[in-house]
Amino acid sequence: MNNSKGYFSITNHPSKTLRWWYSHRTEIDMDPPYQRKGKLWSVSDKAYLVDSIINGFDIPKLYLADFKHRDSKLNSKKLPYAIVDGKQRFEAVVDFFEGRVVLNSDFVWRQNPKLKLGGLSFKDLERGYPEIAEIFENENWDVMSVVSDNEEDINELFVRLNRSKALTGSEIRNAMVGPVSDVTRTIADHSFFKETIKFSTKRAGDLNAAAKLLLFEYRGTPTSTKKVDLDKFTQSKSIDGEKLELSGRRAVNSLDDMNEVFLPRDTLLSSSGLVPVYYWMVRKLSDKKLVRLREFLVDFEDRRKANRDLQRTNPNALSESIFSRFDALNRSTNDQGSHTGRLDILMEEFEAWLKEN
Numbered sequence: 001m002n003n004s005k006g007y008f009s010i011t012n013h014p015s016k017t018l019r020w021w022y023s024h025r026t027e028i029d030m031d032p033p034y035q036r037k038g039k040l041w042s043v044s045d046k047a048y049l050v051d052s053i054i055n056g057f058d059i060p061k062l063y064l065a066d067f068k069h070r071d072s073k074l075n076s077k078k079l080p081y082a083i084v085d086g087k088q089r090f091e092a093v094v095d096f097f098e099g100r101v102v103l104n105s106d107f108v109w110r111q112n113p114k115l116k117l118g119g120l121s122f123k124d125l126e127r128g129y130p131e132i133a134e135i136f137e138n139e140n141w142d143v144m145s146v147v148s149d150n151e152e153d154i155n156e157l158f159v160r161l162n163r164s165k166a167l168t169g170s171e172i173r174n175a176m177v178g179p180v181s182d183v184t185r186t187i188a189d190h191s192f193f194k195e196t197i198k199f200s201t202k203r204a205g206d207l208n209a210a211a212k213l214l215l216f217e218y219r220g221t222p223t224s225t226k227k228v229d230l231d232k233f234t235q236s237k238s239i240d241g242e243k244l245e246l247s248g249r250r251a252v253n254s255l256d257d258m259n260e261v262f263l264p265r266d267t268l269l270s271s272s273g274l275v276p277v278y279y280w281m282v283r284k285l286s287d288k289k290l291v292r293l294r295e296f297l298v299d300f301e302d303r304r305k306a307n308r309d310l311q312r313t314n315p316n317a318l319s320e321s322i323f324s325r326f327d328a329l330n331r332s333t334n335d336q337g338s339h340t341g342r343l344d345i346l347m348e349e350f351e352a353w354l355k356e357n
């Protein structure tokens with residue numbers, strides 16, 4: 001159809017087998033901006049999809065942006081296709097063809113339940129059970145071609161298709177069109193999120209943390225970073241573009257400093273909840289003090305853990321109020337008061353620690 005946003009249509013792609021799609025896998029952009037992180041499925045999940053295919057059960061449609069017969073400004077990688085929905089399923093098929101996934105140990109072929117096929121790879125099937133391998137590779141995948149020259153339409157389709165799949169707030173925000181999403185992705189691409197943090201980024205945890213840092217910079221101070229705050233920030237139509245760009249640059253520069261403070265896969269960064277607090281602390285400190293910061297944080301965390309252990313083993317023992325208060329604030333990691341309260345505690349304790357060390 002044609003509308004004010006541009007051309008948009010969804011049609012059935014000509015029927016092709018799994019083998020055909022596998023052989024053309026390099027023609028598909030698997031990581032357009034709106035896509036959530038790959039590799040979310042476990043090996044068992046992928047094997048279960050293979051089980052469903054071999055046993056003749058229906059599998060959900062694959063949605064691909066189709067650029068073969070129409071030029072589009074969205075086709076930045078100049079490939080015939082870009083995945084809109086079905087990335088995990090496509091990866092499962094590829095992984096089975098390439099031997100990274102084998103049949104689950106409890107696999108049963110419905111046509112002959114007596115066969116012991118659990119643990120076999122696709123190559124094993126080709127050698128010993130070619131008729132089963134052919135069932136898999138000749139399966140016709142129901143694929144929908146999405147043709148559009150407007151990114152907002154593609155992103156809206158992705159969100160609609162995934163509404164029942166429990167996307168995280170950061171995954172949905174990543175699918176939104178706008179300058180905040182663009183700058184957030186730039187920040188999340190920093191080596192700090194690739195090499196230094198230790199918390200999981202499988203469900204766009206890096207994007208969520210990056211959005212919090214950007215909001216801090218844009219507001220010029222630690223602020224509430226609840227889902228409603230980040231959504232409102234991302235969707236705002238009144239963003240100051242110049243201020244946003246400057247905020248993004250400041251965030252990138254401060255993450256350079258974070259990399260100087262923390263170690264690769266640092267245990268201090270095992271939880272994303274403390275990253276905004278540590279970030280603003282790094283931003284406020286002089287270079288002279290930054291060289292001692294990690295040493296202090298390790299000591300602070302050791303003492304905080306010792307205080308928690310004491311309370312567990314001896315509930316009547318007197319706890320150190322500073323650590324108990326920090327723990328209480330840490331339970332509401334996205335409240336403005338939690339950010340500022342934990343920051344104040346760390347700054348005050350750091351200054352005292354420096355005088356003693």
